[in-house]
Amino acid sequence: MLFFLKKSVAFINNSLLLLNQIFKLMATEETTTSTTGKSTSKIWVWILAAALLILAGLFLWDKHRSNNRYKQLETQHQQTAEEFAKFKTQNESMEANYADLQKRYNTLNSEVGGLKDSSSNKQAEIERMRVQLARQDSLVRVINKLVTGAMNGFKSDELKVQVRDGKVYVTMLDKLLFKSGSADVEAKGQNAIKKLSKVLLNNPDIGIMVEGHTDNLPIKTSQYKDNWDLSAARATNIVRLLSADGLPQKRLTASGRGEFAPVASNNTEAGRAMNRRTEIILTPNLDEIYKLTTK
DSSP states (O other), X not given: OHHHHHHHHXXXXXXXXXXXXXXXXXXXXXXXXXXXXXXXXXHHHHHHHHHHHHHHHHHHHHHHHHHHHHHHHHHHHHHHHHHHHHHHHHHHHHXXXXXXXXXXXXXXXXXXXXXXXXXXXXHHHHHHHHHHHHHHHHHHHHHHHHHHHHTTTSOTTTEEEEEETTEEEEEEEHHHHOOTTOOSOOHHHHHHHHHHXXXXXXXXXEEEEEEEEOOSSOOOOSSOSSHHHHHHHHHHHHHHHHHHTTOOGGGEEEEEEETSSOSSOTTSHHHHHHHSEEEEEEEEOOHHHHHHHTO
């Protein structure tokens, strides 16, 4: 490019020098013509040639400038095209990322909505459970009061009413219910069972578990193999009395615990007397609470 530029400049300079020579010749020709009275047409040929050379030089110079401008524009066009392609790729990537983020947002938003609904449902279940537990607790307190009132004619070393673990325990010692080694319920004991039955008949939401307990002194008779056998027979007989008083059998359960759940030491007579007992455990119906906890 620089070579072409130098050549063009040199061509124009030469054309200008030639034109200068033509002007000198014209001056000389005018002098000769004025002296001799004659003129020649050669001078005009030189003028025309010089003019053509100048025009050619100007044409070449303009062409050179046009070529340079074209190359600059072509370079700019190429750069612009590359930048456009780059921005287009970035834009497509951003659109893809946006679509992905929008999808994730919609998914998370849906999950949040589900969690809110689930949380609301759980709160409602917790509230129902709280109400149910409060009702059961209230029922236990009412049953405890009713049973205590019904059994107030018995001595504390014969019968006790206690609330433990949300249940009412009616503990009847053997001196109230049975003779030693027997599972037949004494008259005084039958009277106590009948009074308890009246309270339970009016409260159908109470489950009834009868547990027989003994001390650890071994027993072996023709009727009972061991303490476990004796405790089960005593619990069963109590259940039969409750059933005879009108309590539905599906509410009743008999269990023999033998000597394996003592409440006192078996090393003393007083302790063994406390262990020889029958516990009637009154439990509120927990079906509704169970349903709530298993959802």
